[in-house]
Amino acid sequence: MKVRLPLRPRSVEGIDCPFPVVKLRVRDQYGTLAELDFRVDTQADFTSIPVQTARREGIPFSEGQERTALGLVGETSTYRDQVRIVIAGREYTWPCDFVKAPEPRGPGQQARELLPALGRAGFLHEYAITVGSGYLVITRIDPIRRWLQQRLHGLWKLFGMIHPANRAV
Amino acid sequence: MHRVVSLLRTDMAMRIELTPQQEQAVKQGRPVEVVDPASERAFVVVAREFYERGRFLPEGRPEQGPSAPVSPAVPSAAEAEPARVRLCDLPTPPDVLEEAERWCKKYGWRGKKALGEVEEQLKLQYYYGGQAVYILRTDEGPIVVAIGERYRDTPDLRYVLLKPDERPRASLAVPPRWRDTDSEILT
Numbered sequence: 345m346k347v348r349l350p351l352r353p354r355s356v357e358g359i360d361c362p363f364p365v366v367k368l369r370v371r372d373q374y375g376t377l378a379e380l381d382f383r384v385d386t387q388a389d390f391t392s393i394p395v396q397t398a399r400r401e402g403i404p405f406s407e408g409q410e411r412t413a414l415g416l417v418g419e420t421s422t423y424r425d426q427v428r429i430v431i432a433g434r435e436y437t438w439p440c441d442f443v444k445a446p447e448p449r450g451p452g453q454q455a456r457e458l459l460p461a462l463g464r465a466g467f468l469h470e471y472a473i474t475v476g477s478g479y480l481v482i483t484r485i486d487p488i489r490r491w492l493q494q495r496l497h498g499l500w501k502l503f504g505m506i507h508p509a510n511r512a513v
Numbered sequence: 514m515h516r517v518v519s520l521l522r523t524d525m526a527m528r529i530e531l532t533p534q535q536e537q538a539v540k541q542g543r544p545v546e547v548v549d550p551a552s553e554r555a556f557v558v559v560a561r562e563f564y565e566r567g568r569f570l571p572e573g574r575p576e577q578g579p580s581a582p583v584s585p586a587v588p589s590a591a592e593a594e595p596a597r598v599r600l601c602d603l604p605t606p607p608d609v610l611e612e613a614e615r616w617c618k619k620y621g622w623r624g625k626k627a628l629g630e631v632e633e634q635l636k637l638q639y640y641y642g643g644q645a646v647y648i649l650r651t652d653e654g655p656i657v658v659a660i661g662e663r664y665r666d667t668p669d670l671r672y673v674l675l676k677p678d679e680r681p682r683a684s685l686a687v688p689p690r691w692r693d694t695d696s697e698i699l700t
Contacts, residue, residue, distance in 0.1 A: 350620070350622060350627070350630070350631075351620075352634060352689070353612070353616045353631060353634055353635060353638075354638075354689040354693070355612075355692060355693070356693050356694065356695070356696045357692075357693075357694055358692075360616075360619070361696070362616075362620075363689075367684055372671075374672075376680070377681075378671055378685070379683065379684040379685065380684065380685045380686075381684065381685065381686045381687070383699060385699045387699070388699065396665065396666065397645075397685070399666070399668045399669075400645075400660075400664075400665075400666075400667060400668065400669070400670040400671070400685075401669075401670070401671055401685060402668065402669040402671065402672065415698065415699075416698050417698050456643065457643060457644060457645045457687045458687065459686075459687050461699055477620065477621075478619070478620030478621065478622065479620075
């Protein structure tokens with residue numbers, strides 16, 4: 345399975361910043377599927393869904409495990425649980441952080457609405473993604489593809505075509 | 514300073530205060546949802562010229578029932594229910610069209626279909642940027658159901674706002690703000 349999705353146009357002060365988004369269906373507490381836009385974030389450990397969005401969409405989660413999520417711009421509290429996501433007819437259960445929304449900037453202001461984000465845990469084990477030339481490409485790593493890629497990477501390593509991780513690119 | 518708008522009710526005039534942001538949105542031709550605190554009924558405020566244009570845009574279309582999508586200028590017949598707005602009924606500002614053409618050229622997204630899709634994305638940003646909305650897929654293009662302030666914290670909103678036949682076609686989205694000035698760091 346391979347899907348190609350055009351990046352979403354976005355500009356900040358006239359600078360183009362297109363971003364990868366994928367619509368995914370999430371199992372709600374009534375057993376039906378709710379479709380949500382997810383930003384693809386390969387630097388996030390876990391998939392994350394704002395608490396407000398989860399409650400609005402009836403996505404079940406437990407408030408039993410409160411955790412902290414760290415980012416470049418600060419930290420926030422999350423509830424760590426699992427989410428059931430359907431991709432191309434396959435249902436996966438992946439860890440998920442249900443994130444409390446950041447406080448509004450000032451009195452009388454509304455907190456900014458945030459999209460859920462698709463993180464690495466679970467997702468990158470099953471799928472490969474590339475972003476380039478205006479498209480997000482999602483490819484399922486089936487057993488044959490996984491076997492082939494492992495062999496290819498072995499060959500590339502043998503011929504010195506794998507860049508050492510401890511050297512600048 | 515808030516701008517006061519008067520709406521007529523059968524027995525008395527209702528005064529609604531618009532924040533500077535709402536006033537700006539109305540001036541730009543964007544619909545703004547306001548709630549009468551006394552009755553908790555929702556209304557949509559639009560500029561007169563936009564309302565007049567909007568009324569005559571869907572020429573030749575059949576009369577719209579309570580569950581049918583309505584023009585952005587016409588409040589829903591069932592006022593308790595947020596309006597269903599056909600994205601194609603909203604005027605396409607020249608800026609949006611220009612941007613859509615620019616993006617398509619930049620990334621080589623060719624054809625009318627690709628241009629139409631980018632235009633839809635940019636119109637969503639223009640009219641609904643930064644807001645959570647449900648987007649319903651239909652043969653006539655996307656229909657937008659804006660999640661107003663009063664619904665922000667409503668649990669199971671999909672079951673409250675959307676009819677059973679709408680739910681499988683609905684997708685929750687938060688379009689980026691049109692020409693945003695804030696950059697985002699997800700991680």
